[in-house]
Amino acid sequence: METYENLVKKLSEKQSLKEIQKLREKMWRAQGFDDETPEQTMLLLVEEIGELAKALRKQIGMCCDESRNNYTKTSEEAADVFTLLLDLCTILNIDLFDALKDKSIKHIGRTWTKAKPKNN
Secondary structure, X not given: OOOHHHHHHOOOOOOOHHHHHHHHHXXXXXXXXXXXXXXXXXXXXXXXXXXXXXXXHHHOOOOOOOOOOOOOOHHHHHHHHHHHHHHHXXXXXXXXXXXXXXXXXXXXXXXXOOOOOOOO
């Protein structure tokens, strides 16, 4: 089995989403996370989404608890969210590219309008 470090070196901006998902699966196995359940991975994903929200709040200048300065850059938190989404899809045997394409096709012809705020 390849080491995680060697697998990271194989990441390239020229790779397709399918290739990245397959490579991420190898990275995930090399890290020893391949025994995680969908539920465990989903909990980690939700946690990382929260960390992304906290990092974004800091980035845009919203009030934050500065005594807990454990949230990194939004780019790093977004990467964590992406890798965990890939992991979850792999566990569930979902090809994320195919799912994205199929869902995008369903959106053809749909229109979205902004809802008007309600006065309470």
